[in-house]
Amino acid sequence: MNLPSVLTQPISPRSVVAETAARERLDSLVKPLGSLGRLEDIAAWLCGAQGRCPAVPIERVRVVVFAGDHGVADEGVSAYPREVTAAMVAAFLGGFAGVSVLAHSQGARVRVLDLGVRVDLPDAPADVRRYKVRHGSGDISRQDALTPAETLAGLEAGAAIADEEIDGGADLLVPGDMGIGNTTVAAALVAATLGLPADDVVGSGTGVSGLALVHKRAVIDLALSRRRADGPLGVLNALGSADAAATVGFLIRAAARSTPVLLDGVFSGACALVASRIAPAAADWWLAGHRSTEPSQRHALAALGLEPVVDVGMRLGEGSGAMVALPIVRAAQTLLAGMGTLQDLNLANADADTHSSGRM
Amino acid sequence: MNLPSVLTQPISPRSVVAETAARERLDSLVKPLGSLGRLEDIAAWLCGAQGRCPAVPIERVRVVVFAGDHGVADEGVSAYPREVTAAMVAAFLGGFAGVSVLAHSQGARVRVLDLGVRVDLPDAPADVRRYKVRHGSGDISRQDALTPAETLAGLEAGAAIADEEIDGGADLLVPGDMGIGNTTVAAALVAATLGLPADDVVGSGTGVSGLALVHKRAVIDLALSRRRADGPLGVLNALGSADAAATVGFLIRAAARSTPVLLDGVFSGACALVASRIAPAAADWWLAGHRSTEPSQRHALAALGLEPVVDVGMRLGEGSGAMVALPIVRAAQTLLAGMGTLQDLNLANADADTHSSGRM
Numbered sequence: 186m187n188l189p190s191v192l193t194q195p196i197s198p199r200s201v202v203a204e205t206a207a208r209e210r211l212d213s214l215v216k217p218l219g220s221l222g223r224l225e226d227i228a229a230w231l232c233g234a235q236g237r238c239p240a241v242p243i244e245r246v247r248v249v250v251f252a253g254d255h256g257v258a259d260e261g262v263s264a265y266p267r268e269v270t271a272a273m274v275a276a277f278l279g280g281f282a283g284v285s286v287l288a289h290s291q292g293a294r295v296r297v298l299d300l301g302v303r304v305d306l307p308d309a310p311a312d313v314r315r316y317k318v319r320h321g322s323g324d325i326s327r328q329d330a331l332t333p334a335e336t337l338a339g340l341e342a343g344a345a346i347a348d349e350e351i352d353g354g355a356d357l358l359v360p361g362d363m364g365i366g367n368t369t370v371a372a373a374l375v376a377a378t379l380g381l382p383a384d385d386v387v388g389s390g391t392g393v394s395g396l397a398l399v400h401k402r403a404v405i406d407l408a409l410s411r412r413r414a415d416g417p418l419g420v421l422n423a424l425g426s427a428d429a430a431a432t433v434g435f436l437i438r439a440a441a442r443s444t445p446v447l448l449d450g451v452f453s454g455a456c457a458l459v460a461s462r463i464a465p466a467a468a469d470w471w472l473a474g475h476r477s478t479e480p481s482q483r484h485a486l487a488a489l490g491l492e493p494v495v496d497v498g499m500r501l502g503e504g505s506g507a508m509v510a511l512p513i514v515r516a517a518q519t520l521l522a523g524m525g526t527l528q529d530l531n532l533a534n535a536d537a538d539t540h541s542s543g544r545m
Numbered sequence: 546m547n548l549p550s551v552l553t554q555p556i557s558p559r560s561v562v563a564e565t566a567a568r569e570r571l572d573s574l575v576k577p578l579g580s581l582g583r584l585e586d587i588a589a590w591l592c593g594a595q596g597r598c599p600a601v602p603i604e605r606v607r608v609v610v611f612a613g614d615h616g617v618a619d620e621g622v623s624a625y626p627r628e629v630t631a632a633m634v635a636a637f638l639g640g641f642a643g644v645s646v647l648a649h650s651q652g653a654r655v656r657v658l659d660l661g662v663r664v665d666l667p668d669a670p671a672d673v674r675r676y677k678v679r680h681g682s683g684d685i686s687r688q689d690a691l692t693p694a695e696t697l698a699g700l701e702a703g704a705a706i707a708d709e710e711i712d713g714g715a716d717l718l719v720p721g722d723m724g725i726g727n728t729t730v731a732a733a734l735v736a737a738t739l740g741l742p743a744d745d746v747v748g749s750g751t752g753v754s755g756l757a758l759v760h761k762r763a764v765i766d767l768a769l770s771r772r773r774a775d776g777p778l779g780v781l782n783a784l785g786s787a788d789a790a791a792t793v794g795f796l797i798r799a800a801a802r803s804t805p806v807l808l809d810g811v812f813s814g815a816c817a818l819v820a821s822r823i824a825p826a827a828a829d830w831w832l833a834g835h836r837s838t839e840p841s842q843r844h845a846l847a848a849l850g851l852e853p854v855v856d857v858g859m860r861l862g863e864g865s866g867a868m869v870a871l872p873i874v875r876a877a878q879t880l881l882a883g884m885g886t887l888q889d890l891n892l893a894n895a896d897a898d899t900h901s902s903g904r905m
Contacts, residue, residue: 214643215633215636215641215642215643216643216861217624217625217752217860217861218752219752220752220859220860220861221643221859221861221865222838222857222858222859222860223857223858223859224857224859224869264577265577269890272890272891273575273890275890275891276575276885276889276890279885279889281575281883281884281885281889282575282884282885283574283575283576283581283880283884286879286880286883286884287876287879287880289883290875290876290879290883392577392578392579392580478582494857495855495857495873496856497582497583497584497854497855497873498582498583499580499581499582499583499584500577500580500582501576501577501580501581505581508876509584509873509876512872512873512876513855513857513869513872515650516647516650516868516869516872519646519647519650520643520646520647523641523646523649523650524641524642524643524646525636525639525641525642529636529639529641530629530632530633530635530636531632531635
C-alpha cells in the first residue's frame with residue numbers, strides 16, 4: 186500500500202530564526218526572566234510556526250469535526266448508543282454543541298464533515314457528505330476497520346480538507362471528532378503503535394466504570410490480538426476508522442503546508458501519533474491543547490514529546506478542549522507583541538542580577 | 546485593635562438555588578455527564594455568585610494593582626532592586642506591563658494604586674496616591690511592617706477601593722500586586738498564619754537560587770521568630786505591608802458586597818489566607834486563577850480549599866495569572882448559557898445508560 190503523493194511532500198521545520206528572535210524578545214520584556222512560564226514556550230512556538238517575530242494575532246481559526254461511526258460501538262463500549270453520532274452532527278450544524286458555542290465566542294469557525302457516519306443525514310447539506318468514505322467503520326474487535334483502499338481514501342480526504350481550509354485563509358487548524366466508540370478506537374491505535382497492553386490505554390476516564398470498563402478493556406485486547414499488519418497504515422486499516430484516517434491525513438497535510446495545528450484530546454492525540462509514524466517531521470507543527478482524562482492520550486502525547494496547554498479534566502471531544510486552550514495561545518501572542526521592554530522602564534541603575542532571574 | 550466597621554459587615558453565601566439550577570442545567574446539556582470537568586464547577590460557582598442561572602457574561606472586569614515597597618527588599622531577597630517597584634507603576638500607567646496588555650485584549654480595565662511605594666511618582670496622576678498609607682513598609686526581618694494604625698488604614702483603603710469599583714459596575718474583581726520583595730512578605734504571612742517553617746514556604750520558584758535562596762529563607766526565619774502578636778491583624782502588622790493590608794480589605798469587602806473575585810498568584814493567595822482568618826465566609830466569593838510556582842501559594846490555597854483554574858508555570862504577579870485564567874471562566878459561562886440540551890437532539894431512543902456517564 187503506497188501513500189497518496191499529497192502525503193509524501195517534504196515538511197519544513199518551524200523557523201529557527203523567528204523562534205530565536207522570540208526568545209530574545211521575551212528576555213527583553215518588562216518581567217523577570219522566564220516568569221511567563223509556559224506562555225513563553227507557546228509564544229516562541231507560534232513565532233516559529235508563523236516565521237516571524239512577534240507573531241501576528243491568530244484570526245482565522247478553523248475547527249474541522251471529523252464524524253464517523255465505529256462498529257465497535259456495537260460491543261457496548263460506550264454509555265451512549267451509536268445513534269448519537271448522527272444526532273450530534275445535527276448539533277454541530279445547528280451550532281449548539283459544546284465546540285460550536287466556544288468557537289462562536291472566539292471568532293472561530295466550525296465545519297463538520299461526515300467521513301463515516303452509519304446513516305446519511307437527510308437534512309444535512311450535501312457538502313457534509315462530500316468526503317464520505319463509508320457507512321460506519323468495521324468492528325475492530327472482529328474485523329478490519331477499513332479496506333486498504335478506504336484507508337487511502339480517508340487519508341486523501343483529510344489532506345484535501347486541510348488544503349481547502351488553508352487555501353481559505355486558515356491560520357490555525359483544530360481537528361475535532363465525533364463518533365460513539367471513538368475512545369476505544371483511539372486506545373487501540375495508541376496501544377498498537379506503542380506496543381502497549383490494553384490495560385495501559387483504557388481507563389475510567391471515559392466515564393465507563395465497573396464491569397463495562399472491564400469489558401471495554403477486553404474488547405481492546407481482542408482488537409489488538411486480531412491485528413495482523415504492521416506499520417501506521419496497517420494499524421489504521423485494522424484498528425482505525427474513516428474519520429481517524431481523515432484526521433491523520435489532515436494533520437500531515439497541515440504540516441506540509443506549514444500551518445500550525447492545535448490538537449484537541451484523545452482522538453486527535455491518537456491520530457497525531459499515527460501521523461507522526463507516517464511523517465515524523467509533522468509533529469513540529471502541532472501544539473497539544475488540553476490534557477484529556479483518557480490515559481491513552483497521555484501515552485500518545487508523551488511519545489510525541491507534547492505537553493498540553495491546559496488540564497481542566499475535560500473529556501467532551503469535538504475540539505472543545507482545544508478551544509479552551511486557544512485563549513491561552515492568544516494570550517502568549519498578545520504578551521510577546523504588546524509588552525514593553527526593560528528599556529521602556531528607563532531604569533538606569535536597576536538591572537537585574539544577571540546570574541539569577543527573580544520575580545519582581 | 547478593632548476592625549473597621551466596613552470589614553465586619555455580614556457576608557452572604559453564594560446562591561445555593563442558582564448553583565443547584567446550574568448543576569441541573571449542566572446535566573441536561575448535549576454532552577456526557579461531567580465531561581466538561583473543571584468548567585462545570587466554574588460555571589456553577591459563577592451562577593452561585595451572580596445568583597442566577599445561567600450566569601450572564603462577565604463584562605466589567607476590574608484589575609486593581611496594589612503597589613508598595615517592602616523594607617525587606619534591602620536584605621537582598623530579590624534579584625531586582627527596589628527602584629523597580631516605582632518604575633513598574635509607570636509601566637501600568639503606560640499600559641505596557643504584562644497584566645496591562647492581557648487586560649486590554651480582554652476588555653478588562655487595570656487600575657494601579659500606590660499604597661506604599663517608597664517614593665512619590667512625580668508624573669503619576671494624584672489619584673494613584675489617594676490611598677497611600679506610607680512610604681515603604683518596614684523591613685519585616687528587623688521591625689514591624691506597619692503600625693496598628695497603618696494596618697487599619699490599609700484595610701480601610703482596600704475596602705474603599707472595592708466599593709468604588711463595585712459602585713462603578715464591576716462584575717468581577719482581580720487583585721493585582723507590584724512590589725519588589727513581596728514574595729518574601731507573602732511567604733512570611735502564609736507561614737505565620739499556618740504555623741509553617743520558612744523551609745516550607747520559600748522556594749526556587751521565585752527565581753532566586755543557590756546562596757541567595759538560603760539567605761531568603763534565613764530572612765523569613767528571622768521575621769517569623771521576631772513576630773510577637775498573634776491573630777490575622779497581628780500578622781499583618783508584623784509581617785505584611787500597606788499593599789497587603791489593602792488587598793486583605795479589598796477581598797473582604799468584595800465578598801461583603803457579593804462580588805466575585807478571581808485571585809491571582811502568591812501575593813493575592815497570601816492576602817486571601819489572612820483575609821479568611823478575619824472573615825471566614827469571604828472565601829466563598831473567591832476563585833483561584835492560576836497556580837504560581839511559589840510554594841507558599843500552594844499552602845495558602847490548600848488551606849482555603851481552592852484549586853487554581855490554570856497551571857502554566859507563571860510567576861509574574863501583577864494580576865497576570867488571573868487574566869490568563871479569565872477566558873476559561875468566560876468559556877464556562879459560555880458553555881452553560883449557549884449549549885443545547887439533550888432534548889434538542891431529538892433522540893427518542895438514545896438516552897445514555899444512567900448508571901454510568903460516558904464520553905460520546
